[in-house]
Structure formats: C-alpha cells, structure tokens
Amino acid sequence: MQKLYLATAVSSILIGGNVSAQDAAGIDLGGFQLFPTVALDLTLDDNVIRSSDDEIRSYKRTVVPAFTLVNNYGPNQIQFGYQLTRADYYSSSADDFTDHLLSASAALELNSRNRLNVSALYDDGHDDRGTSFTIGNGDSINSVDTYKNPSVNAVYSYGAMTAKGRVDFTAGYSIVDYDIDTDRYRSRDLDRADLGSTFYYRVMPATDLTFDVTYADVSYDFALDPTQPLDSTETRALVGAQWESTAKTTGYVKVGYRNKDFAAAGRESFNGLDWRVGVTWEPLTYSTVDFTAFTNTNETNGEGDFIETNTYRASWDHQWLERTSTTVNASYSTDTYTGAGSDREDKNTTIGMFLNYEMRRWVLIQAGYTFDQRSSNRETIEFDRNLFSVSATVSL
Template structure:
C-alpha cells in the first residue's frame, strides 16, 4: 500500500435518464449491470518533490489530488465482465511543473466454462506520467520543466485447466504491453519498448492445501529505437522456478519459488545475466482483525539510462490491525537493492532504497473513510547525484455511495 496518492474533497452525483435503483451499498442497479462510483482525495505535503540529492535544491509543496472512479460490473451465470475507469489529477501548489492528469482504463472478463476450464482476460490502457526525478530523470528532476508523460496499452489472458479439488492443475498465460513516451525527441524515443510474455504453471497437490508448483516463462523485450544502432537493448528473458504454495490453516497462506533466470541480449557486446531468481510471500492472520504480510523477490529490470539492466532484490513487510470496528492502522517497511550491470559501466552503481509508512484509517460512515499517513523514502547510492531523502505527510478520503 505504499504511496497512497489518490485524490481532493467532494462527491459527484451520477444521474441518468433511465430509471435506476440503489441495489446495495455502493452499487446502482442499471438493469443489466451494476454501476459502482467512488471518489478518492488526498491533501499532501512533500518536502522533496523532485527526489533531489542533498547537494541539489529541494522543492517543497502542498499537493491536492483528486481521483474519481467508475466501475461497471455485469454477471451472467458463473461469468463476469468488468469495466473500470479511473482518473487522477494532481495540483502542486508551489510547483506547477509537477502538475499531472492521468487516466486508467481496463476491461476484464472472468469466464468459467465448467469446473475444469476457466479463462480470464484483461485489456488495459494507461495514460500516465513519471514524476520529475524518477525513472530516466533520476538525479536531475529539477532540470525538467514538466513531468514525462506516456501511453501504456496492454492485453493479457490466462487459461486454467483442472478443478480446485483435482490432484493437478495447469495455468497458461500470455500478454503484450507497450510503453510509448509522448515526447518524440531522441532522448525519449529510445525509451519506447514492448513486452511480449508467455508462460505457464503446473500445480500438483501434495497434501491438503499444499501444492508443488513449477513455473516457466519467456519474455521478449523490443525497443523501438536503439540509442546505439550497433548495440541495441533488445533482449529475451527465460525463467524456470519451482516451489510450493500452501494454506496450512485458515490464518496462514503463502508461496515460495526459487529457480534460474537468463537474460540475454541480441547485441553480443551487451552483458547477459544468468543466476538465481526467487519469489516468496506469506500472509499470517493471527486474529480476524490483524494481518501480517511478508514478501521477497529477485528479478532483472530494464535500465533507466545507465548500464544494460538492473539486478534487483526486494524485501517487504506490512502489518494491518483493526483496533476498533471502524478504526485501523497499517505499518509497512520495504527495502530494495538495485545493482546496475553492464560492460560499459566504469564504476559500479549500487542503490539501496528504503521506504517506511505509517497510516491510520477511520470509517466515519459506510460511505466515507478518512485517513492520515506518513511516508519516508530514502535512496543511498554510489552515485551521489541520485541519492535522496523524502518525507510525505497526508490526509486522504474515500467516498462511495
């Protein structure tokens, strides 16, 4: 739940010329589908808007963010279709260059042909932005006069064969996603890329709700424009993991997978990766009103301007506790290690990123939730220019029908 930026302060009434009926909390029956509107708002204070280093000038600002969402859900038999639109507008009172307007849309379907065959698909589109000082502008966000905006369309599908009670179950998945920055200058064109993904998992029940799992995947990453035509960043990733999923009790669920990953570049001069990858997560609910989550993983990510790729390892823990029926708190801590790899890097770049968050939420009414939160983030790097400390405090609200 890190970085709860959502929105500002009122509730919008949705009208229609057709007769509508409030079906249940938060839903409007539109005679064929349910309409679920909501509005989230935030008022934040940020002491380092552009993630500047200690030696650089810091921009501080109050930020107002408003995020309306509309969801339409239609069910027929055991199948369901969902359409979601969410907008987000951020206004920086002391830094207009950081203002943004984002749009998120997706259409998803869940289909169950019979108890052995299930199919899910999702088509999404994001009209988003990178904050100044993030991604490719890390270390020089102050030099930009506006945020970097992009379009990100994508589609994914998953097919499952095997009932929940069968000894074995197969899951096949495929997806395609593009990242296209709006700026057409060379510095932005070399960031545009596409991801083509295929993979599958096999689950074999060992005992009760414990399963052996084998996971294999392939991903092709193609860049639209190469910064160096003689040495493009196009590459392939192949990964094979094995492990377990379990639900030992109603209060404890988890998974752990470890295996081998290879990232190889089309250009022979690029530095490939071969090594261990892992994914693990544990959810422990000692009481119905208290939940602890642990997660860790290792992966390779695309470079953001330095090196051939980024080797990352991350560790996360969070605790959510409902002290009263309407009052809950959340504490979260995450640590990330990023090592930039590449033959052309003359001196090693290693980043350690730490994030911590404290949040409290109170459900004033069934339709109104109000919260406060504090977030601290820090990056220590062998590149002093990209190191930063950042504090965010905020008040957030969510309004539904």
C-alpha cells in the same frame, strides 16, 4: 521502469495506504452494477523532485474519481473501469499531472475443468520528475514525463480445482510509449510479449507443488547505437510450493533459474538465481501481516544494460476498534546496474504509517506519514523525502 504489469486496481483509489471504503453500494443499471468512488488527498511533500540538494517543498492536492461496472452471471464476471487522477502542486506547477486509467476484464468458468481470465489496461500515465529516466536530475525537464502503456493479458486454466494436477497457460503483450520525442527519450520505447505456464500438483488438501516456466521478448523501437540495441529475451524456470489457510498462513515459495540474453553481442547477458516468496499471516481475526520478496531483472533507465533488483516488502493491518484501524508498510530494494561499464548500486527505503477511520460505511478518512529515501554510491542521486497526508474516500 516496470510498467509492464500495472498493479493499480481501478476500485482501489485511496492514495497512500492500502485500505478502501468497505461494502460500497452500487447502482443497478440493468445487468451491470455501477460502483462510483471519489478520493481527495492533501499532501505536504518536502522534496518533490527527489533531489540531493535542490529540494522543492510543496503542498499537493490530488482528486481521484473512478467508477467500476460489474456484471455477474453465474460463475462468470465481466468488469469495466475508469480512473482519473488529477494532482496540483501549490508551489511547483511543473509537477502537476492528469492520469487516465481504463480497464476491462472477464473471468469465465467454461466448465469445471476449463477457465479463462482476460484483462486489458490502457494507462495514460506519467513518471514524476526525479524518478525513472530523470533520477538525480529532476529539473532537466519542465513537466512530468508522460507515457502511454496499453497491455493485454490472458490466463487459460485446465483442470478442476479439486484435481490432483492442473495447469495455467499465460500470455501477455504490452507497449510503453513515452511522449517526449527526442532520440534519447525515444530509446526507451518498447514492446514486450510474455508466454508462460504453471503446473500445480496437489500433495496435501491445502498445499500444491508448483512448476513455472516463463519466456519474454523485449523489443525496443529505437537504439541510440544501432549496433548495440537493448533488445533481449528473458527465461525463467522455478519450482516451489503454495499453501492456503495452514496454521493461519497463506503463501508461496519459489526458487529457480533466470536468464536475460541480449541480441547485441556487446551487451552483458545474465544467468543466475531466481526466487520469490509471499506469506500472509493472520495471528488474529482483526490483524494481518503480509510479506513479499522477489528478485527481478528490470529494463535500464538510461545507465547500464539492465538493473538487477532485489525487493522486500512488509505490511501490517490492525483493526483496533470497529471503525478505526492502522496500516504500517515498509519496503526495501537494492538496484545493481549491470553492463556498459556501470558500477552503480542504489538502495531504496520507504516506510509508511496510516491511521484509518471509517466515519460512515461510505466515507473513509485516512491520515498518514511516509518516509522515502535512496542511498547510492553516486552521491548526486541520493535523497531523503517526507510526506504528510490527509485523505478521504467516498463511495455510495
């Protein structure tokens, strides 16, 4: 359950792939530009609740209207956004959902040495049945598992971009509040506060050494066992390097130390290696390969004290013709459930292939296939899932 850093951009609404309508036009509102978009997706899902034996096959229609308001003045930008996602399953109405996402952000360049970026999100969203707290048991609830997730984040940067050294200071706060109010479900509601800093030291014109330190405090609202709460603190320290436009690549590599320490003496703390890698390679002007990999300590979804996760992701975007491109992406992750006597280990694989056709500057058509699989030493939570989709995104 990692909703604490919502990665969904309001303007990127195309379902299934990672492309969006290019060069969208806006409406001048006197200072602000309004960028409206709408996406329509039809998907065939052959295992809606990700079950090992009781599979539900259904078509799903998803409509995603969104708008973004942007105001640029000098080097500064202010942005507001709203996105609605409505999905209807033809053969499984229990899985219908309506999500709302509100966002606001400001990128301010106070002077050549001082910059401030502030963002806020309000996610009125859901977990699909068969995911998160209902893994392997999707039919235990009769509707999707809804939640509210407000969050704020700020980054203050000191030092000119051309300086030998510069530093970022980060702060964030997030709340996760599920709507189901029984004790078992209340026990996953939490608050999280984050503090961190990154120091950049330039060693070459396009290369910086980096030094990261982060601290997080995770506090749960309710504990099933008051003597063994899940409250914890997380500390990370990493050293690494990041580079730009070097031999057709941009990327970063970081390695260091990670600690998760529980307030309850009876819960198992973690000390170990922390690492993350990200590389973008452009062998041709019309072809891009992205690769990211990282490790993390995720909050429990009902088993163990926490989940140690290693994640690997890759994607390839290739422009074959002026209006035609393809996207191929794949991800693989391992989840090791640690503490509380758990020996569970999951392996998650997702592979997606998409054909993108820009019918007009303002109309993007996409057809795709996604394979989704989980294998585990708990046979009851294993599943295979195939999704076939056709979607259209329309802008101005």
